Structure formats: C-alpha cells, structure tokens
Amino acid sequence: METALFITELLVVLGCIVMGTRSSGVGLGLWGGTGVAILVFVFRLAPGDPPVDALLIVLVVVLASSMMQAAGGIDWMVSIAAKLIARSPKQITLVAPLVSFLFSVGAGTSNILYPLLPVIQDLAYRNGIRPSRPLSLSVVSTGVALACSPVSAAMAAMVTLTDTAPWNFELIDILKVTIPAAIVGIVISSFVVNRLGKDIADDPEIQKRIASGELEAPHADAQEVRAAVTVTSAGRNAAIVFLLGVAAIVVFGLFKGLRPLDAAGDPISMTPIIEVVMFVAGTLILLISRPKVAEIPTMTVFRAGMVSAIALFGLAWLTDTFLGAHTDLIADGVGGLVTAAPWIFALGVFLVCVLTTSQSTATRTIVPIGLAAGIPLGLLSGMWAGAFAGIYLLPTNGSQIAAANFDTSGSTKLGTKLVDHSFFVPTLVLAVATIAVGALFGVIWGG
Template identity: 85%
Template sequence: MEIALFVVQLLVVLGCIVMGTRSSGVGLGLWGGTGVALLVFVFGLTPGSPPVDALLIVLSVVLAASMMQSAGGIDWMVSVAAKLIARSPKQITLVAPLVSFLFSVGAGTSNILYPLLPVIQDLAYRNGIRPSRPLSLSVVATGVALACSPVSAAMAAMVTLTDTAPWDFELIDILKVTIPAAVVGIVIASFVVNKLGKELADDPEVQAKIARGEIPAPSGSAAAVRAEVTVTTAGRNAAIIFLLGVAAIVIFGLFKGLRPLDGDGNPVSMTPIIEIVMFVVGTIILLVSRPKVGEIPTMSVFKAGMVSAIALFGLAWLTDTFLGAHTELIASSVGSWVSAAPWIFALGVFLVCVLTTSQSTATRTIVPIGLAAGIPLGVLSGMWAGAFAGIYLLPTNGSQIAAANFDTSGTTKLGTKLVDHSFFIPTLVLAVATIAAGALFGLLWGG
C-alpha cells in the first residue's frame, strides 16, 4: 500500500512539473503550488517547508544585479567581454565560451550573453570560422556557469541545502569543485565542437548565400568588433561595485573568522551573509551610480529573477512536501540506486533541467535525493554542475533562439526534430566532460 501511494503521489509531482513546463515561466510556480494542494488535501501529507532562505537570496541578488543593469553595468561588462574575445579571433571556439562563462559567473545570470552573440558571430565569420561552433558552445557554457556563481539562483538553492548540519558544506567547498570542473569541461568540449559542421568554404548553403549577395565573403579581418552597447562611467562603477560584492562573498566563504558570530558564538552562515552583502552592494550602486529606481522592475534581470523565484517557490515547495513524506523510502530504495551508481543522480538533475529549463528547480528537486543517498558532497557538487548543461538539450531557450537569429550565415540551426539543432552535441559533450571532471575533483578535494 505504501509503495502504491508513493507511486501515485510521484505521478502527481511529475504531472505538475510537466504541466508547469508546458506553461513555462510563472506557470512552473503555479503548478507547483497546485501540486502541494493535491498532496495536502487529497493525500493528507504535511505541507513541506517553502524554500524561504533560497528565495531571500534570489531576491537580494536580483535586486542588486538589477540596480547594476539599470546603471549600465551589464553594458560595461559586455564591452569588456567583447574586447577579450576579439583579441584571439582564431581561437574563438575556445575563447568565446570561456569569456561567456566567466562573465556569467560574475553577473550570476546568463542574460549577459545576449549582446555578445552578434560579436561572436561576426568575429567568427570574418575569420572564416563556422559561427555555429563558438555560438553554440558559448550558449551552453552559460548554463554550467550558474553552478559556479556565488550569486545565481541555483547556487542560492544549493547553499541553503548543504551549509547546515549535518553536512556543513559551504559555498567555497562547492566553488572549488564546480569552477575547475566547468573550465575543464569547456576546454574539452571546444575541441569536439571545433570539428562540428563543414568549413565555410565547403558549405554549399553558405556559399550559395555569398553567391546571391545575401552575405559578404569572410574577409579574414581580425579587427575588433564593438558590442552594440553604450558604455558609461556610471555603468563601469556599478559593475565594479557588484563584482567587488561577489568577491566579498567568496572571501567570507573562504575565511569564516571574518564573519560576525551568532548567538551561539558560531560564525554566521553564508545564507544571511550573501543577502546582507547584496543589499549593501545595491545601496552603494544607488549612491554612486544613481540608477533610476523606478526602472528597476522593468530590467530584464529583474523580470527573469522574479520568474525564477516564483518557479522555485512552487516547485521546491512541491518536492519538499513529497520528499518529506517519503524520506525513509527514498533513502532505502532510490537512495540505494544512486549510491550504487552516482551517475543516476547526475542524470536526474540533467533531465529536470531539460524539462523545466530551470537549474534552481533541478537543484531543489534532485539534490535532496542525492544528499539522502549519501553521495560525497564534493562528487555531488561536481556532477550537479555538469548536469546544468541540460537546459539546452532542446532548442527552446531564449539564448538558443537568439544565437540562431544573429547568425546571418545560417550555420546555427534550431532544427526540426529536437535532436538536429546546433546545440545538441555541445550540450551532451559539455555535460559529460564536466560531470566526469567534477566527480574526479570532488573525490580529490571536495570532501
């Protein structure tokens, strides 16, 4: 009887996730909340705990990042990233993804990639490199970047799950595994992706466009391409303040002695530290760069952050309600499978990322199962990072669509069969390479 109820309730959870995925956006949160209602009122389960700590981190980070964007900080970061990419145009399939990754880590969002896409496309094409190669890997690299950012919504969810007893696995413990794993994964993937597709000179579609005068022939010019953004002193100052805030969070994570003490004489946990630092960062940006506060709710970072928070609220509450009622069963059955084959955990995170296109939702849904199964936290963190590439397995993400539209050569395709798009192989290669590297680094020094 217990198994039957477990299966039925699991189907309710999965059904709500599927329906939320179809609705997308805030629909994920709404269906999550509806699932909680079904589990509580129909099956009599005790409501789980809403992810309050994670939500507060997301809200504080989104507020500070939106202040930075309003002041022009994102534009300044984009201009710097464009210059870095332009310095090595011949190695753009490696350099562009690494720069996209780095700036997504610093900003805590993959939205920074959008203004870089035409820069990457133009530089690649000018130098006779198939644009789909750097474009596709740059897009996918921003997915794993959110497992390496101290200020991403996914990291907020991860920290609140692991930095309390009995794990006490803090932000810096996660970063020292995820960052090197992601870098190794990107480097490995760049070698594979650089072999995908025909060279421009051998591509009949590209050559036909050139012959018709639709696009110019590759010029071979290594001239730097400027991002189409307006750079201001206020924007530069806002970005520097925000990045210093990110650095402060990392330093507080590294050196517990710098944190204030709580009532029990122990260093304050990183959850409130992140929130405090981000509020201070937002206030300093307000005083120094003078962004228009009334515009904050219209910023793309703010909108995306609020949608993520709502989705996180509903689905995380749903899974916490379900998992809380079946902890022993999951630990003894599903947990044993995951313990015997930890790759099942990575597959679970990957698939939830595919279905929901939300790394924070995948974190709140699957990581508790990995914790219950007793996977070493270093290994768990490394595999968790690699699985984040899964949000790009299907060609439905905004940055994928934008990359295809910016590629005037037509080499970046969204496909017609779900698996024939330009991002499919880069997603799989980056996921596998990062998961493998993450598991190794987790065993070596992850704890």
C-alpha cells in the same frame, strides 16, 4: 499499500512538474503550489518547509543585479568581454565560451550573453570559422556557469540545502569543485565542437550564398566589431561595485574568521552573508551610479529573476512536501540505487533541467534526493554542475533562438526534429565532460 501510495503521490509530483513545464514561467510555481495542495488535502501529508532562505537570496541578488543593469553595469561588462574575445579571433571556439562563462559567473545570469552573440558571430565569420561552433558552445557554457556563480539563483538553492547540519558543505566547498570542473569541461568540449560542421570554405550552402551576393565573403581585416551597447562611467562603477560584492562573498566563504558570530559563538552561515553583502552592494550602486529606481522592475534581469523565484517557491515546496513524507523510503530504496550508480543522480538533474529549463528548480527537486541517498557532497557538486547543460538540449531557450537569428551565415540552426539543432551535440559533450571531471575533482577535493 504503502508502495502504491508512494507511487501515486510521485505521479502527482511528476504530473505537476509536467503541467508547469507546459505552462512555463510562473506556471511552474503555480502548478507546484497546486501539487502541495493535493498532497496536503487529498493525501494528508504534512506540508514541507517553503524554501524561504533560497527565495530571500534570489530576491536580494536579483535586486542588486537589476540595480547594476539599470546603471549600465551589464553593458560595461559586455564591452570588456567583447574586447577579450576579439584579442584571439582564431581561437574563438575556445575563447568565446570561456569569456561567456566567466562573465556569467560574475553577473550571476546568462543574460549577459545576448549582446555578445553578434560579436562572436562577426569575429568568427570574418576569420573563416563556422559561427555555429563558438555560438553554440558559448550558449551552453552559460548554463554550467550558474553552478559556479556565488550569486545565481541555482547557487542560492544549493547553498541553503548543503550549508546546514549534518552536511555543513559551504559555498566555497562547492565552488572549488564546480569552477575548475566547468573550465576543464569547456576546454575539452571546444576541441570537439571545433570539428562540428563543415568549414566555411567547404560549406556549399554558405558558398552558394556568397556567390549570389547574398552574403559577403569573410574578410579578417574588416573594421573591429564592437558590442552594440553604450558604455558609461556610471555603468563601470556599478559593475565594479557588484563584482566587489561577489568577491566579498567568496572571501567570507574562504575565511570563516571574518564572519560575525551567532548566539552559540559560531561563525554565521553564508546565507545571511550573501543577503547582507548584496543589499550593501545594491545600496552602494544606488548612491554612486544613481540608476532610476522606478526602472528597476522593467529590467530584464529583474523580470527573469522574479519568474525564477516564483517557480522555485512552488516546485521546491512541492518536492520538499513529498520528500519529507518519504525520507526513509527514498534513503533505503532510491538511495541504494544512486549510491551504486551515482550517475543516476546526474541524469536526474539533467532531465529536470531539460524539462523545466530552470537550474534552480532542478536543484531543489533532485539535490535533496542525492543528499538523502548519502552521495558525498564533493561528488554531488561536480555532477550537479555538469548536468546544468541540460537546459539547452532542446532548442527552446531565448539565447538559442537569438544565436540562430544573429548568425547571418545560417550555420547555427534550430532544427526541426528537436535533436538536429546546433546546440544538441555541444550540450551533451559539455554535460558529459563536466560531469566526469566534476566527479573526479569532487572525490579529490570535496567532502
């Protein structure tokens, strides 16, 4: 009877996730909340704890980053990234993904990639490199970047899960595993991706378009390409303030002695530290760069962040309600399975990323299961980071569509069969490479 009830409730959870995925956006949160109502009123489960700490971190980080965007800070960061990519055009399949990764880590969002896409495409094509290679890996790299950013929504969800007793696995413990794992994963993936598809000189489709005059032949000596953004001193100052805030969070994570003490005389956790630092960063941006506050709700970062917060609220509350009612059963049953084959945990995060295209949702849904199963935190963090590539397994994300549209050569394709698009292989390669390296680093350096 107990097993049948468990399976029925699990089907309710999975059904709500599927329906939320079909609705997308805020629909994820709505279906999550509806799932809580079914579990509470129909199955009489005690409601779980809403993810308040994670939501507060997301809200304040989104506010600060939206202030930066309104002041022109993201445009300034894009201009710097474009210059870095342009310095090594022949190695663009490696350099562009690494730069896209690093700037997404700093900004806490993959939205920074959009203005870089035409830069990457133009530099690759002019140097005779198939644009789909750097474009596809750059897009996928921004997925794993959010497991390495102190100010991403996914990291907010992760920190609030692990930075508590009995785990006490803090932000810096996660970053020292995820950042090197992701970088090594990107480097490994670049060697594979650099061999995907035919070179421009050998691609009959591209050569046919060049011969017909529809497409200009590659010319490496053409005028230097620049990102289509307006750079201002206010934007530069806003970006510097925001990045200093990110650096301050890392410093507080590294040195507990710098943190204020709580009532028990212990250093306070990183959750309020992140919130306070981001509030201060947003206020300084307001004072120094003077963005128009009325425009903040119209910023793309703000809109995307609010949607993520709503989805996180509903689905995280749903999974916490279900897991809280079956902690012992999951720890004994699923726990033994995951302990024997930890890659099942990585597969779970990967699949939820595929279905929801939300790393924060995947974190709140699957990481509690890994914690209940007793997976070592370092190992869990490394696999968690690599699995984030899963959001690009299907060609449904805005950055994938934008990359295909910006590629005038036509080499970047969205496909027609869900598995024949330009991002499918880079997604799998980066996921496997980062999960494998992350697991290794997690065992060596993690807890």
